[in-house]
Amino acid sequence: MPPPDPLPGTAYGCLSPARNALSVAEPSWELTGPPETPTRRRGAQYSTRPVAGGQLPESPAPRVLRVAIPSPLHRLFDYRPAREAPACGWQPGLRVRVSFGRREVVGIVVECRDRGELPLSDLKPVLACLDDTPLPEDWLWLCRFTARYYQHPLGDTLHQALPVLLRQGRALAARTRERWALTAAGHAAGSDALPRAPRQAALLEMLRQHPHGLASQAILAQSFSRDQLKALTAKGLVERHEEPLAAAPQPDADHLLADPALPLNREQAHALSALHERLDAYHPCLLEGVTGSGKTEVYLQLIEAVVGRGRQALVLVPEIGLTPQTLARFRKRFRVPVVALHSGLTDHERLDAWEAAASGRAPIVIGTRSAIFTPLARPGAIIVDEEHDSSYKQQDGLRYHARDLAVARAHHHGIPLLLGSATPSLESLARARRGDWRHLPLTRRATRHAPAGLELLDLRGRPRLGGLAPPALEAIAETLKAGHQVLVFINRRGFAPTLACHACGWLAECDACDARMTLHRQPPLLACHHCDRRRALPESCPECGSIDLRPLGSGTERTEETLAGRFPKVPVHRIDRDSTRRRDAFENALAEVRRGDPCLLVGTQMLAKGHHLPHVTLVVVVNADAGLYASDFRALEQGAQLLVQVAGRAGRAAHPGRVLVQTMHPDDPHLRLLAERGYAALADQLLEERRAAALPPFRFLALLRLESAREEAASELGRRAATALRGWLAERELAVDCLGPVPAPMERRQGRYHLQLMLSADKRSALHEASAWLTAWLEATPEARRVRWSLDIDPQTLS
Structure with a gap:
């Protein structure tokens, strides 16, 4: 299969033997470290030597096991095999318990060799093998690819990609429950078969109504007992089965659909037909559909085709809040098991779902960012909903992008990839408009109403109450009087952005960050939303002693208080991170709204x-400027996406919608273009500006982040790293720009000083070669051990 052209900002390939370049043509490589490291350290490098046939070398009886350990080191560790080999023999993918320093840890065998760099007598033995069979091959491939692409230690990558219980050494086995069903004799028995045991007869009759049987809990909940079950078993009328707790067989599993598919309009039918053309090949498609255009129905009917062929579908959603509604819709449509994977599950629930997907019992898997690492026994399609969303990017530790890994994984498996959004990322749009991906537009809503346009409301010179201008309050009153609902969007939680002294101008600032503390009323305190520090409200100004302290600006709490006072007879539901901390609080609030x-x-x-709020006909954006004007070059793109997405909550059902956008800059050309011609026109202009400025998606970036409690330590290491890298780049004549080091947009955060060094290149291969060298240099430099550092490939934010 020929490799696709590389997509700016998207992870595609594996290290190639030539120049540490990326190519999907050679997916299997021996991991041993970055080329031409400045300091040779035993076992600390990666090489790019290909393995014949794409397979790791194996020996019938290996004498050395190379094990990936969860640690910050970019290296593998050699161990002697345990005396007792697993039933499958020693091979990559087995979890082992080993001694590492003064502790015991769970590692994963990555290579099996006949000899190592040290004498066998110097190697510690593996303490125990935890598996009878290796972990899934597709999962191991994805982790190795992720570690290479994002320049992250393989051991920590494997550790992060495993469910917590597997990291702790638990067995990869499904939890089971009892299910009771009638035997052939039980089916043949008449209603008068048990005249002297009326409760047994009633139980027999209940089971007759459930051909696939019932779980023990369901039977006991109907006031039957285990003694009655045992009595029927002894008579040969009932039999007991063990079934997996997650993704157990459902009634009528042979019939795929529980609810019939909805009729498609012409655009939806065209999109689905295009997807059906290549169900057995890598086929990336961008489904760009306005909000309410029926993208989910296209997903459902694609999944129907995939599952109907005996294969599995993986669906990624950006937020946990979207998972319950997506799960409910999918489970209502399909009779086959649908499992979820997200951080809201318990460790046991997560392991159950992971195992069900790996074994193939779960044909449909839905999850958030980390679900991209879910193994699939029979992969058939990957769907990424709201593909533009920044929450797909992990912002600490292993800084992967789930959307980009979905691209790499779909290509590796040779399966369709569908990315959907009303506001696609510029990277995806550039790819689609070049023809590398198929572009499938949905321009019509499923309802007869067109998407609500943006009406710019000039705030200059207007008084505001709780952040709302008089025209906005009047529109809210009219909408409520008509019996409809209103969404007031303000992307700032708390009561007010900060507290100020009206006498001397003092502002409540965080002691640990270059940021102001947010005023909260419930409970009353000052909180920093960057380091989570909290302190009590001052009784007077700490600078001048004045008691005239006033809140500045508005947050969700202040807007809620204002609206509750202005419309006392109308319920006000505040939905932010503070109000939805309790389990199910978010879903309960949405359930009330949907009434x-x-x-x-x-x-x-x-x-x-992505939330469907059919009764909302007015959306008011309190402060559009906060998200549009920031130092990050992606701010305008992401701010416009957020505006269009929130505008899409209005007018999704029987009544047309209206969107009021409050701004201090109504004449801004970008904002006017968005309001008058929509996101597509703005995206075209932003792409041209990015091209002229040599920014993604027309150039590739990597960001070295340095942080230390001592400013001079971070600055000195940054200067040394930049000097060393520039010298190496000059020797290699490699076309990579090294910019910095410079202070981060928020230089001091959580009591530490943050600096950045940016790498920029026209070619991804050159960027990765420089990034690998820089990573090895930092690992070999003693001063780097006293400074926290991380390398972010394809950063989505510069903050």
Whole structure:
């Protein structure tokens, strides 16, 4: 299969033997470290030597096992095999318990060799093998690819990609439960077969109504007992089975659909037909559909085709809040098991779902970012909903992008990839408009109403109450009077952005960050949203002693308080991270809203992503400028995406919608272009600006982040790293720009000083070669051990 052209900002390939370049043509490589490291350290390098046939070398009886250990080191560790070999023999993918320093850890065998770099007598033995069979091959491939591409230690990558219980050494086995069903004799028995045991007869009759049987819990809940079950078993009328707790067989599993598919309009039918053309090949498609255009129905009917062929579908959603509604819709449509994977599950639930997917019992898997690492026994398609969403990017530790790994994984398996969004990322749009991906537009809503346009509301010179201008308050009153619902969007939680002294101008600032503390009323305190420090409200100004302390600006709490006072008879639902900390609080609030009674919703971007709110006909954006004007070059793109997404909550059902966008800059050309011609026109202009400025998606970036409690330590290491890298680049004549080091946009955060060094290149291969060298240099430099550092490939934010 020929490799696709590389997509700017998207992870595609594996290290190639030539120049540490990336290519999907050679997916299997021996991991041993970055080329031409400045200091040779035993076992600390990666090489790019290909392995014949794409397979790791194996020996019938290996004498050395190379084990990946969860540690910050970019290396593998050699161990002698345990005396007792697993039933499958020693091979990559087995979990082992080993001694590492003064502790015992769980590692994963990556290579089996006949000899190592040290004498066998110097190697510690493996303490125990934890598996009878290796972990899934597709999972191991994805982890190795991720570690290479994102320049992250393989041991820590494997560790992060495993469910917590597997990291702790638990067995990879499904939890089971009892299921009771009638035997052939039980089916043949008449209603009068047990005249002297009426409760047994009643139990027999209940089981007759359930051809696939019932779980023990369901039977006991109907006031039957285990003694009655045992009595029927002894008579040969009932038999007991063990079934997996997760993804157990469902009634009528032979019939795929529980609810019939909805009719498609012409655009949806065209998109689905295009997807059906290549169900057995890598086929990347961008489904760009306006909000409410029926993208989910296209997903469902694609999954129907995939599962109907006996294969599995993986669906990624950006937020946990979207998972319950997506799960409910998918489970309502399909009779086959649908499992979820997200951080809201218990460790046991997560392991159950992971095992069900790996074994193939779960044909449909839905999850958030980390679900990309879910193994699939029979992969058939990958769907990424809201593909533009920044939450797909992990911002600490292993800084992977789930959307980009989905691209690499779909190519590796040779299966369709569908990325959907009303506001695609510029990377994906550039790819689609070049023809590398198929572009499938959906321009019409499923309802008869067109998407609500943006109306810019000039705030200059207007008074505001709780952040809302008089025209916005009037529109809210009219909407409520008509019996509809209103969404007030303000992407700032708390009561006010900060507290100020009206006498001397003092502002409540965080002692550990270059940021102001947010004023909260419930409970009353000052909180920093960057380091989570909290302190009590001062009784007077610490600078001048004045008691005239006033809140500045508005947050969700203040807007909620204002609306509750202005419309006392209308329920006000505040939905932000503070109000939804309790389990199921978010879902309960949305359930009340979906009842349809007139109400006000005050929320952050938690409400902007994919939620169907059919009774909302007015959206008011309190402060559009906060997200559009920032130092990050992606701010305008992401701010516009958020505006369009939140605007899409209005007018999704029987009544047309209206969107009021409050701004201090109504004449801004970008904002006017978005309001008048929509996101597509703005995206075209932003792409041209990015091309002229040599920014992604037309150039590739890597960002070295340095942080230390001592400013001079981070600055000195940054200067040394930049000097060393520039010298190496000059020797190699490699076309990579090294910019910095410079202070981060927020230089001091959580009591530590943050600096950045940016690498920029026209070719991804050159960027990765320089990044690998820089990583090895930092590992070999003693001063780097006293400074926390991380390398972010394809950064999505510069903050």
